[in-house]
Amino acid sequence: MNPLNDPMVVYLRAVLSDRLHRLRTGDDDRTLGASAIEWAIITAILVGVAVAIGAVVKGRIDKEVANIK
Numbered sequence: 045m046n047p048l049n050d051p052m053v054v055y056l057r058a059v060l061s062d063r064l065h066r067l068r069t070g071d072d073d074r075t076l077g078a079s080a081i082e083w084a085i086i087t088a089i090l091v092g093v094a095v096a097i098g099a100v101v102k103g104r105i106d107k108e109v110a111n112i113k
Contacts, residue, residue, distance in 0.1 A: 047053065
């Protein structure tokens, strides 16, 4: 049983392949309105949110580990 043949993985690969093709060829109209600075700001915000969520999860895990000991 190959996990790469799972329908969700096949769908994800197809979507990502299509998106990469559109980005490489310039066929994606959505990227025309966003400058590199805007993409950098959006990325920085998403990274900040991910780090904050990770810190909260790590804090809760550390608290539970301390309670176990």
